[in-house]
Amino acid sequence: MGRPPGFDKDKVVQAIERQFRRTGYAGTSVDDIAKAGGLGRGSLYAAFGDxxxxxxxxxxxxxxxxxxxxxxxxxxxxxxxxxxxxxxxxxxxxxxxxxxxxxxxxxxxxxxxxxxxxxxxxxxxxxxxxxxxxxxxxxxxxxxxxxxxxxxxxxxxxxxxxxxxxxxxxxxxxxxxxxxxxxxxxxxxxxxxxxxxxxxxxxxxxxxxxxxx
Known part of the structure; x- marks a missing residue:
């Protein structure tokens, strides 16, 4: 999955923040982050890093x-x-x-x-x-x-x-x-x-x- 149309960085950050708050740092995988933010791995790394x-x-x-x-x-x-x-x-x-x-x-x-x-x-x-x-x-x-x-x-x-x-x-x-x-x-x-x-x-x-x- 690539970067969705109308990508809103602030909203993505807030969605990922809630995922970290839900499952913690250790309990949150990169796949979990990508799913929460609605991004593919490539777009995720390009926009935010690791x-x-x-x-x-x-x-x-x-x-x-x-x-x-x-x-x-x-x-x-x-x-x-x-x-x-x-x-x-x-x-x-x-x-x-x-x-x-x-x-x-x-x-x-x-x-x-x-x-x-x-x-x-x-x-x-x-x-x-x-x-x-x-x-x-x-x-x-x-x-x-x-x-x-x-x-x-x-x-x-x-x-x-x-x-x-x-x-x-x-x-x-x-x-x-x-x-x-x-x-x-x-x-x-x-x-x-x-x-x-x-x-x-x-x-x-x-x-x-x-x-x-």
Whole structure:
């Protein structure tokens, strides 16, 4: 099979990205990649190079998109910073279940699989995690400035905790824990933050979805 008419490189990359997210680097063959992208082997190699290079391209594109998406959730004025941290947890709880194929994060998949075929891929994953942690830290600091989180609490440590909860909920979702249970985990994690007395007095219970799976 040659290159199809109207070949759209971005769409092909996204389709192949989902294949890597579904079966991992080691579990994805060149034939799997070609089928997912709707390309013949010759067109695949001509457009993207070998499997390792294609994985790096799809991983980089995924990281770019993920960093932008989380920054959009977390950036904003000080007065709504606490609500944005809660939104981060809620979105984390629903991340896998909101995907029609129940695919997890490509970054998490890379780390769990232990892919070490390319130091560039390893560095890109580390960069993505640093950038997301940076967005979280800035949001935590904004909540502290507004008086919603205790000022003496370590912003970096809170950010790392939230990232650990994010990754843990993804793994539990992949293992079969339903969305409603994960939202309760998100609520418990939020309540465990070093909220000030003023912030706790303003909190109201968040409605939990009833779409248990």
């Amino acid at each position: 499997k390792s290079n294609l994985y790096l391209q799809t991983l980089a594109a995924y990281c770019d998109r993920t960093e932008t998406a989380w920054a959009a959730v977390l950036e904003g004025p000080d007065e709504t910073a606490l609500e944005r941290l809660r939104a981060y947890l809620v979105k984390s709880a629903r991340f896998v279940h909101d995907d029609p194929d129940r695919l997890g994060c490509m970054v998490t998949g890379f780390v769990v699989e232990g892919v070490d075929h390319d130091p560039q891929a390893n560095e890109r994953v580390r960069q993505a995690l640093r950038r997301i942690e940076g967005s979280l830290t800035e949001c935590v600091q904004a909540a502290q400035r507004h008086g919603d989180l205790e000022p003496e609490a370590g912003a970096s440590e809170i950010s790392q905790l939230l990232m650990a909860v994010n990754r843990g909920m993804e793994v539990m979702a992949k293992a079969g824990l339903d969305a409603t249970a994960l939202e309760r985990v998100a609520d418990q994690a939020f309540e465990g933050l070093p909220l000030t007395a003023r912030a706790r007095s303003r909190q109201t219970p968040r409605p939990v979805a009833s779409d248990a799976l």
